[in-house]
Amino acid sequence: MNNIKINFSIKDLENLTGIKAHTIRIWEKRYNLLSPNRSDTNIRNYSLVSFQKLLNISYLNNNGLKISKIARLKEEEIPIKVREIASRAKVEDHAINAFKMAMINFDQVLFYSTYNNLLENKTFSEIFYSVFLPLLNEIGLLWQTNTITPAHEHFLSIHIKQKILLNIERLQLLEPKPISKTFILFLPDNEIHDIGLLFINYELRSRGYHTIFLGESVPMESLSDLLEFFDEITFISYFTINPKPDDIPGYIKSFNELLLNKNNTKLFLLGKKFEDVVLDKIPEKVSVFKSIENLVKAF
Structure with missing residues (x-):
């Protein structure tokens, strides 16, 4: 206690x-x-x-x-x-309050019981969009204002991440589409916040797409190896903390020059960092999305 x-x-x-x-x-x-x-x-x-x-x-x-x-x-x-x-x-507000209480008390039982109650009437995707995403946005603000500690944030994040991974695992039973295009999901150097990217992976896999999840802090140069294995690649990345706003245009320019010269290659980007930067012009093969939902609707 x-x-x-x-x-x-x-x-x-x-x-x-x-x-x-x-x-x-x-x-x-x-x-x-x-x-x-x-x-x-x-x-x-x-x-x-x-x-x-x-x-x-x-x-x-x-x-x-x-x-x-x-x-x-x-x-x-x-x-x-x-x-x-x-x-x-509307049960979403009540669930968000319950998850907050679970976080404050490090109460795993309350987290699981609240989640299981939501599952009685909602799909996992509906829970993520209507409860987990608003909750995570709130938690980010609470952490910034020192209302909660990093331990609280990690407690909540790891439990949400476990639910995403569990649902991805269940998709192994689905018959995949023929591999015509491949989605490579990665986070840039020094970026470790992977919940949003994991959920995008889940959404793509649930639609039968071939995905490769590389996870956090992947050097741009190492992605070039993948060009030798797949004919049509869409890279997807999520910027929460890094790169810094001033560095984003340079990152996109370097990525375009290094990895998007091959036919049928694209880069999809989204994340909180794009709220802090104005991109006057981006390469033709690069798309920036305002939300996970908007990105998923593009397929």
Whole structure:
């Protein structure tokens, strides 16, 4: 239990729930919804129970219940009301909150039970697009604001990655299409965030395409060996941290010169880094996509 985060600042609660600190203070004063501990200098400090309660309050409020009505509920009635709404309303928000709680507590049982509940009504692809992607975006922001530690982020990432790999493994039973084109999936030097790329691999494999997943931190020069083995290649890469925005145009130029001279070769790119760079002109064989969904629709 020593790894569990049990104390939260009001800023932590704001980052984790999306409720502004000013609003949290009003709810405390007007409706007595939370009872924070206070330091000697009168700084608020919230327990894990308060965090969980605020997640539930946020969920109810986002699903149409006025805060005055929520305040009249007994303590034990709040989670019951959440389950009631989640059973007949949009389950994604409830699942995201549950995954956050699993992450904060390093609770594998809660992660698996939440995932299995989603599987009752959704395909794996639907879960990834509607729950995992929004969750990962939130987690990235929480890590940047020091609300969570790298250990929390890694806990969540590795469990999501395991689910992708498990679903890729199940595709081995599918009859593949004749190998007319090959997709080479790789991350550039010093890039290690491979969840998005792994999911693209899953999406391609589920459609019967031939893929080769090379994974993280692959030197550009080493990719030239693959040109000798396959006639039609589409390289796919995902930029989350690297290359830096100023280096991206140079990377694309070098890639085009080194690897795209052969007929039937292309490069597909996407990732968060493209939000930070303006590409005035890119080579004809290079395409940049705004999302995984847009890239997958291109096939």
